[in-house]
Amino acid sequence: MNTTTFSNIAIVSCGTMSLEINALKSEGFLDTEHLYFTPPGLHQDIVQLEKHLVQQIDKAKKTTEKVIVVYGGKFCYVNADNPTRMMKDIINEQGSNVARVDATHCMGMLASDEEMHNIAQELAGGEPVWWMTPGWVKFRHQVFKGWDKGLANENFPRHTGGAIVLDGVGYMDQYMEEDPEGFLEYCDWMGIPMQAYNISLERFKGLLIEQLKKIKKQ
Structure with a gap:
């Protein structure tokens, strides 16, 4: 149109x-x-x-x-x-x-506050969530430039609901299939589990x- x-x-x-x-x-x-x-x-x-x-x-x-x-x-x-x-x-x-x-x-470009609240209820039982987009995974070393394990430990573990990636492009399925070790290492570095939530x-x-x-x- x-x-x-x-x-x-x-x-x-x-x-x-x-x-x-x-x-x-x-x-x-x-x-x-x-x-x-x-x-x-x-x-x-x-x-x-x-x-x-x-x-x-x-x-x-x-x-x-x-x-x-x-x-x-x-x-x-x-x-x-x-x-x-x-x-x-x-x-x-x-x-x-x-x-x-x-x-x-x-x-917030991918999901409203209400949608994220509902997703957190569904996947994390309402526990605090560290939200990400696929870009935060693909460009990890730029997004978290300068972060060491100590800084990661200060920030991530308080999010007891883990990390949720709002994925509207199917990136996470491909990432976990092609680089499962990298995915597990990323989770280990954060000290919390990471899971994808497929959105439009x-x-x-x-x-x-x-x-x-x-x-x-x-």
Whole structure:
């Protein structure tokens, strides 16, 4: 449908979401040639995050007038040196033709808070869960750059419900089949079990369409 075409829209995304973005391109939903990715894991270095994000947006603007940014909000950009500066400020500075999907983090792009609550009840009996997307598995060494076993022990074991990967691209089945030892080593490093929960990408599509409609009115 013409109303949902992204052909004249550029997508600038955190590399952590590249699996989902490329899946939507492969199925024809994201019918654009203008895809730009920042390196995964930059939420740990917000100076580099802002630098790479603005660079990629500037590149995108040279190919299209309108840009949709696939980045979370308050959980992806936490500026300890300037606490009042937020992701929305970076996006607003890029102009009215740049919009960002309405989500606080990448997990929220794939499932709502209610859906994650229900999944946690189903798989973890309501215990605290460490949520991930497939990108957190594939790009582990970038997402958790600088984390040693001690830091892992401080963060993961408190999530007594284990780790749940919201998988809308079938990545985890392939990963566990092709590299079972790597999967087990990952779980051992975290000190908690990891399991996949298969989802659709319908919520993600909806968030993209929402910004598409807004930006086309500009």
